[in-house]
Amino acid sequence: MNPLAVELNDTIQNEAPALFRLLSELGRELYFPKGILTQTAEANQKAHRYNATIGEARAEGHAMGLPSILRHFTELDADEVLPYAPSAGRADLRVAWREELREKNPSLSGVAVSLPVVTCGITHGLSTIADMFCDPGDVLLVPDKLWGNYLLVFGVKRGAEAVRYPLLRLEGGLDLEGFERVLRQHTPRGKVLVLFNFPNNPTGYSLTPSEADRLCEVLVAAAESGCDIVAMCDDAYFGLFFDEAVLKESLFTRLAAAHPRILAVKLDGASKEDFAWGLRVGFLTYGIAGGAGAYEALEKKTAGCIRGTISNSSNVAQQLVLRAMKDPAYKAQKEEKFALLRRRAEKVREVLADPKFTRVWRPYPFNSGYFMCLRLEHLNAEAFRLRLLEEYGVGVISTSDTDVRVAHSSVDEKDIPDLYEVMFECALRMQGE
Amino acid sequence: MNPLAVELNDTIQNEAPALFRLLSELGRELYFPKGILTQTAEANQKAHRYNATIGEARAEGHAMGLPSILRHFTELDADEVLPYAPSAGRADLRVAWREELREKNPSLSGVAVSLPVVTCGITHGLSTIADMFCDPGDVLLVPDKLWGNYLLVFGVKRGAEAVRYPLLRLEGGLDLEGFERVLRQHTPRGKVLVLFNFPNNPTGYSLTPSEADRLCEVLVAAAESGCDIVAMCDDAYFGLFFDEAVLKESLFTRLAAAHPRILAVKLDGASKEDFAWGLRVGFLTYGIAGGAGAYEALEKKTAGCIRGTISNSSNVAQQLVLRAMKDPAYKAQKEEKFALLRRRAEKVREVLADPKFTRVWRPYPFNSGYFMCLRLEHLNAEAFRLRLLEEYGVGVISTSDTDVRVAHSSVDEKDIPDLYEVMFECALRMQGE
Numbered sequence: 001m002n003p004l005a006v007e008l009n010d011t012i013q014n015e016a017p018a019l020f021r022l023l024s025e026l027g028r029e030l031y032f033p034k035g036i037l038t039q040t041a042e043a044n045q046k047a048h049r050y051n052a053t054i055g056e057a058r059a060e061g062h063a064m065g066l067p068s069i070l071r072h073f074t075e076l077d078a079d080e081v082l083p084y085a086p087s088a089g090r091a092d093l094r095v096a097w098r099e100e101l102r103e104k105n106p107s108l109s110g111v112a113v114s115l116p117v118v119t120c121g122i123t124h125g126l127s128t129i130a131d132m133f134c135d136p137g138d139v140l141l142v143p144d145k146l147w148g149n150y151l152l153v154f155g156v157k158r159g160a161e162a163v164r165y166p167l168l169r170l171e172g173g174l175d176l177e178g179f180e181r182v183l184r185q186h187t188p189r190g191k192v193l194v195l196f197n198f199p200n201n202p203t204g205y206s207l208t209p210s211e212a213d214r215l216c217e218v219l220v221a222a223a224e225s226g227c228d229i230v231a232m233c234d235d236a237y238f239g240l241f242f243d244e245a246v247l248k249e250s251l252f253t254r255l256a257a258a259h260p261r262i263l264a265v266k267l268d269g270a271s272k273e274d275f276a277w278g279l280r281v282g283f284l285t286y287g288i289a290g291g292a293g294a295y296e297a298l299e300k301k302t303a304g305c306i307r308g309t310i311s312n313s314s315n316v317a318q319q320l321v322l323r324a325m326k327d328p329a330y331k332a333q334k335e336e337k338f339a340l341l342r343r344r345a346e347k348v349r350e351v352l353a354d355p356k357f358t359r360v361w362r363p364y365p366f367n368s369g370y371f372m373c374l375r376l377e378h379l380n381a382e383a384f385r386l387r388l389l390e391e392y393g394v395g396v397i398s399t400s401d402t403d404v405r406v407a408h409s410s411v412d413e414k415d416i417p418d419l420y421e422v423m424f425e426c427a428l429r430m431q432g433e
Numbered sequence: 434m435n436p437l438a439v440e441l442n443d444t445i446q447n448e449a450p451a452l453f454r455l456l457s458e459l460g461r462e463l464y465f466p467k468g469i470l471t472q473t474a475e476a477n478q479k480a481h482r483y484n485a486t487i488g489e490a491r492a493e494g495h496a497m498g499l500p501s502i503l504r505h506f507t508e509l510d511a512d513e514v515l516p517y518a519p520s521a522g523r524a525d526l527r528v529a530w531r532e533e534l535r536e537k538n539p540s541l542s543g544v545a546v547s548l549p550v551v552t553c554g555i556t557h558g559l560s561t562i563a564d565m566f567c568d569p570g571d572v573l574l575v576p577d578k579l580w581g582n583y584l585l586v587f588g589v590k591r592g593a594e595a596v597r598y599p600l601l602r603l604e605g606g607l608d609l610e611g612f613e614r615v616l617r618q619h620t621p622r623g624k625v626l627v628l629f630n631f632p633n634n635p636t637g638y639s640l641t642p643s644e645a646d647r648l649c650e651v652l653v654a655a656a657e658s659g660c661d662i663v664a665m666c667d668d669a670y671f672g673l674f675f676d677e678a679v680l681k682e683s684l685f686t687r688l689a690a691a692h693p694r695i696l697a698v699k700l701d702g703a704s705k706e707d708f709a710w711g712l713r714v715g716f717l718t719y720g721i722a723g724g725a726g727a728y729e730a731l732e733k734k735t736a737g738c739i740r741g742t743i744s745n746s747s748n749v750a751q752q753l754v755l756r757a758m759k760d761p762a763y764k765a766q767k768e769e770k771f772a773l774l775r776r777r778a779e780k781v782r783e784v785l786a787d788p789k790f791t792r793v794w795r796p797y798p799f800n801s802g803y804f805m806c807l808r809l810e811h812l813n814a815e816a817f818r819l820r821l822l823e824e825y826g827v828g829v830i831s832t833s834d835t836d837v838r839v840a841h842s843s844v845d846e847k848d849i850p851d852l853y854e855v856m857f858e859c860a861l862r863m864q865g866e
Contacts, residue, residue, distance in 0.1 A: 002589070029589050035581050036830055039818065043828025050852045053828040054843035055634070055803060056710050057774060064708050064770055068760035069753050074505055084711045120553050120713070123744035131590070148468050152741035156435070156462050157564070201488070275497050277489050278517045278748030280553070308585035311556035314747040315711030320502050327501035337497055341490060370488060385472065395476025395486040397469055410487035419483045 004031035008297040016291030018228045018261040019298070022191065024158075027132035032087070032304040056083055076319060085315040088303040089118020089283075093322045097283050100325065101266075104239065107253040112292035113266075116283035117302045120313040122236050123149060125267040125284040128305050130158040133193060133230045133263075139186045140193040141179075143167035145364070145373065145399070147201045147234075160193065168203060170375065172365050174211045180218045187227040194219070194229060196251050199237035199369030202397070202405035204345075206368035209247045216254040223261035231255050235268040240338065242345040243367035256287025263288045270321045272370070275337060279317035341370075344408040347416045348372060357420070360427035370409035374423075375402050379430055388426045394419065437464035441730040449724030451661045451694040452731070455624065457591075460565035465520070465737040489516055509752060518748040521736040522551020522716075526755045530716050533758065534699075537672065540686035545725035546699075549716035550735045553746040555669050556582060558700040558717040561738050563591040566626060566663045566696075572619045573626040574612075576600035578797070578806065578832070580634045580667075593626065601636060603808065605798045607644045613651045620660035627652070627662060629684050632670035632802030635830070635838035637778075639801035642680045649687040656694035664688050668701040673771065675778040676800035689720025696721045703754045705803070708770060712750035774803075777841040780849045781805060790853070793860035803842035807856075808835050812863055821859045827852065 008031055013020040036053075043053040057064040065078035073081060088094070097116045102108050119125040126149075134140065136159030142150050144164040154160040163186065166178035186192050196215075198206045207215070223229055233252040241248050255264035269282030286298055306312065324330050345366070352363050359377070366372040376384055381398035388394045397405040411419055441464055446453040469486075476486040490497040498511035506514060521527070530549045535541050552558040559582075567573065569592030575583050577597040587593035596619065599611035619625050629648075631639045640648070656662055666685040674681050688697035702715030719731055739745065757763050778799070785796050792810065799805040809817055814831035821827045830838040844852055 026590065031589075033581060033585060036832075039828075039830050043822060046822050047826055047828030049826035049855070050844050050848055051828040052839045052841070052844050052852060053830050054840055056843060057705075057708055057770065057803070058843040059773065060845060063710075064773075066708050066757055066763065066766045066770070068757040068763045068766055069707065069709055069712075072507055072509055072753060072756065074507055076505055082709055082711055120743045120747070121745070123740075124742065127742045148466060149740060149744070152466060152737065156464075157459065157738075157741045272490075274502065275490055275499050276502055276515055277496075278515055278745070279502075280743070280745070280747040304585065305590075307556075307582060308590045309557065309560045310553045310713070310743065311582065312554070312711070312713070314553070314713040314750050316750060316753070317747050320505060320749070323505065324499055324501040330499065330501045333499045333501055337490065337499070340492065340497075370490070389476060389479050393480055393482035395472075395480030395484040397472050397486050399469075406485045407487055408485070410489060410491040411483050411485050412493060415483055419485060422482070 001029060002031050004034065005029055008301055011297040012294045015293035016260065016288050019263050019288055019291055019294055022133050022228050022230055022263055024131070024133055024135045027301065030132065030301040030304045032300040033307065080319055081316045083315060085118070085312045085318055087307040087312045088299060089313060090315070090318045090322065093118060093318050096322060096325050098285070101285065105249040105253045107249055108256065111257045111287060113256050114286040114295035114299055116285040117299055117306070118313050118318060119269070119282040119284050119306070120310055121271060121280040122234065122267050122269045122282040123153065124310070125269070125282045126150070126232070126234070127153045127157065128284060128302060128309070129230070129232060129265055130154045130160070131305050132301060134158040134160050137161060138191060138193060139163055139189060140195060141165050141182060141186070142195045143197060143200065145200060145203045147197065150195060154193070167200065168205055168364055170362060170364065174207060174215070176211065176214055176218065179215070183218060183222055187222045187225055190226065191228050192222070193232070195232050195234060197234040197236070198251060199240055201237065201369065202371050202373050202399050203364045204366035204369040204372045205364065206241055206246045207251060208245050212247050212251050212254050215251065216258055219255065219262055220259050223259040227261065229262045230265065231262055232265045232267060235266060237272050237369040238268050239273055240341060240370070241368045242342045246367050252287065257289045260289045260291065274321060274324060274334070276321065279320060280314060281317050281321045341409065344411070344413045344416060347413050348408050351417050351420045357424060360424060360431060371405050371407050373399065373403050373405050376404065376427065379427055384427060384430060387430060388423060392422050392426055394422050396423070434462060435464050437467065438462055441734055444730040445727045448726035449693065449721055452696050452721055452724055452727055455566050455661050455663055455696055457564070457566050457568045460734065463565065463734040463737045465733040466740065513752055514749045516748060518551070518745045518751055520740040520745045521732060522746060523748070523751045523755065526551060526751050529755060529758050531718070534718065538682040538686045540682055541689065544686070544690045544720060546689050547719040547728035547732055549718040550732055550739070551746050551751060552702070552715040552717050552739070553743055554704060554713040555667065555700050555702045555715040556586065557743070558702070558715045559583070559586045559665070559667070560590065561717060561735060561742070562663070562665060562698055563587045563593070564738050565734060567591040567593050570594060571624060571626060572596055572622060573628060574598050574615060574619070575628045576630060576633065578633060578636045580630065583628060587626070600633065601638055601797055603795060603797065607640060607648070609644065609647055609651065612648070616651060616655055620655045620658055623659065624661050625655070626665070628665045628667060630667040630669070631684060632673055634670065634802065635804050635806050635832050636797045637799035637802040637805045638797065639674055639679045640684060641678050645680050645684050645687050648684065649691055652688065652695055653692050656692040660694065662695045663698065664695055665698045665700060668699060670705050670802040671701050672706055673774060673803070674801045675775045679800050685720065690722045693722045693724065707754060707757060707767070709754065712753060713747060714750050714754045774842065777844070777846045777849060780846050781841050784850050784853045790857060793857060793864060804838050804840050806832065806836050806838050809837065809860065812860055817860060817863060820863060821856060825855050825859055827855050829856070
């Protein structure tokens with residue numbers, strides 16, 4: 001094992017023993033290399049005469065850039081767009097994101113969390129956590145309504161045994177008992193990874209404050225019983241809360257200092273929060289009760305994992321997100337988009353209130369995010385999807401034999417009533433055949 | 434195993450049996466998921482009325498973007514910058530890069546190579562190859578003068594046993610015998626991964642045409658003896674060839690159709706070729722003799738690996754590279770930067786021709802790229818680096834006990850004579866102590 005890894009492991013073991021136990025075999029091996037990077041960092045500080053360490057082309061003190069690239073920018077220049085970002089992300093962006101994270105999650109006040117590490121989108125945050133904390137055969141609890149890529153990231157790529165917990169009760173609300181039952185089946189293993197995703201893809205469900213509190217209690221009880229837990233909060237759709245009753249903060253606020261055996265990980269990013277899907281700017285933030293002394297070592301291991309996977313994330317994308325965050329108009333612009341999306345969600349609810357629809361489907365509870373799901377009555381969801389697409393020119397996603405996901409994120413408010421009418425007509429016709 | 438993976442494996446096994454044998458355990462498991470992605474693709478074609486499949490926020494037929502992000506662009510609009518790119522990369526960019534690849538490597542004429550897959554920088558291409566082709570304990574041959582991150586990507590992250598081959602003879606040229614000797618030691622295993630990196634980081638050495646031909650012969654002989662080989666060409670610094678005698682094409686041209694047991698992989702990107710380090714646009718292209726029928730399946734597995742690691746690479750970065758490539762001024766702009774870097778390399782050679790320097794160092798052969806290396810005489814390289822930095826304000830990289838790397842990529846031509854004078858003075862003083 002590399003001596004740098006040993007050093008980081010020692011720190012982590014001293015500061016947060018459960019965190020050390022949770023590390024995968026690879027997680028223990030990881031370190032942030034010195035060598036070129038450290039030497040370059042030293043030279044950046046001290047080489048006042050000539051800096052011949054830099055693996056970039058520079059002329060007269062600036063990055064050498066092609067005008068055919070740079071002409072696309074109104075004010076960003078070569079030095080702001082072209083150089084490599086650090087593996088853990090731009091320092092200014094990491095600090096800014098943590099500040100915003102605290103603003104958006106007031107309950108984090110007084111809770112020590114790590115500095116966010118920049119990832120190439122949230123998927124990269126998830127795969128980094130999988131590398132660092134998931135060994136083949138480890139159990140990963142995922143909701144039964146889920147984004148399928150979790151299975152590729154953790155199952156195929158890292159050999160996790162994915163176990164589904166029931167997410168919702170059709171009559172409304174979180175299936176907390178279902179989650180607790182599944183969790184308890186696996187706590188005797190001593191190590192469990194759990195994935196939470198609110199607002200949920202595909203159902204658009206988010207927790208109420210009391211559900212979040214109770215979820216936390218269930219996890220703490222499992223930790224108390226001797227189980228170490230990695231609790232991931234995939235907050236991709238954070239902020240898109242359309243209902244007064246919904247918790248406006250991340251579940252991470254409840255978990256980040258819940259128990260010394262619970263490592264909470266917040267995965268979020270600009271993709272949905274800043275309407276910047278293809279930029280690929282995500283963040284990964286750690287919290288563990290009493291373990292703040294391990295954060296720096298953990299961030300270094302995380303940065304090492306990133307260096308060994310993609311080296312670093314796009315600097316121009318990070319720069320754009322940072323500039324947006326510092327723009328005085330940023331919050332008002334986000335608020336405007338949010339209001340538009342909320343009106344769509346309200347329109348969906350209004351439309352679905354018509355009792356006629358119960359003949360063909362029941363909507364799952366939804367209160368947030370991009371999507372909602374319908375449970376079809378006596379219809380195969382894939383057959384329905386194909387018929388709807390071929391004969392009506394309407395695209396939805398079939399997520400199981402019975403369920404379809406409908407995105408209001410991509411359908412204008414004025415079209416929503418007709419969208420559901422068309423789906424209703426198609427379903428009715430199919431039922432009658 | 435997922436049925437989609439089985440299907441891809443069957444194709445690969447039929448079309449290119451050695452390629453199938455080379456796949457890692459993970460490589461065999463990989464597939465490109467259908468589900469949401471396929472359903473969305475179908476809807477994009479057929480949902481002429483409402484497309485409620487898209488996991489992005491759209492309004493009135495366009496991506497919803499924040500002006501605080503979009504105001505940074507002169508002509509690119511929300512639809513060009515914000516949506517997700519496909520996991521394998523933008524189709525238009527992949528086609529454009531392959532065209533350019535053929536232009537830059539005329540010997541590829543008539544050779545069937547895969548469509549390039551877009552990666553988040555070359556590191557991500559390397560780690561994707563490591564995932565797909567490297568099992569724990571597999572042997573990876575790397576040059577003894579190397580970019581250290583290979584060891585993190587293949588060694589730490591995938592458990593490869595890295596074995597070094599001697600790259601250069603100090604008296605000049607490639608150490609072909611050294612490479613052949615090391616390769617032969619490992620061919621009895623039946624599977625070897627080999628990493629080539631020309632122009633080399635750190636030495637700035639590139640092959641002559643006859644060295645490339647002979648390297649290819651050595652590999653073909655190993656393949657003939659029954660060894661399956663993944664031959665990676667890390668072409669990060671491609672094009673920066675400063676010497677008439679140097680091969681102006683990639684070694685990939687020699688390997689892409691060399692033998693049915695040799696899978697050649699070209700790893701290149703915009704980072705250095707287009708002076709766009711921090712954008713993170715790399716490419717990964719496959720070639721194997723007689724195996725063209727397996728490329729599509731291999732690209733799908735590659736895309737699946739990317740989906741399970743980062744989902745997709747930055748679209749804005751891809752868009753910028755594509756736009757630059759299509760800009761009429763692109764080639765002239767690159768030529769101008771190239772000429773500037775070549776003048777620096779020539780200046781370094783001119784300066785080093787002074788025989789006085791042989792008292793303190795011998796330069797390794799160099800003819801390309803960003804760097805050159807000096808082998809210090811009777812001096813510890815790290816001690817030299819520190820002294821040079823602390824007392825002279827000059828930054829270089831120590832790459833071993835005896836060697837330092839000096840980047841002319843980041844030092845202006847006018848400063849080069851003084852840079853070497855200062856290094857000389859420092860070395861002389863240290864020798865005298």
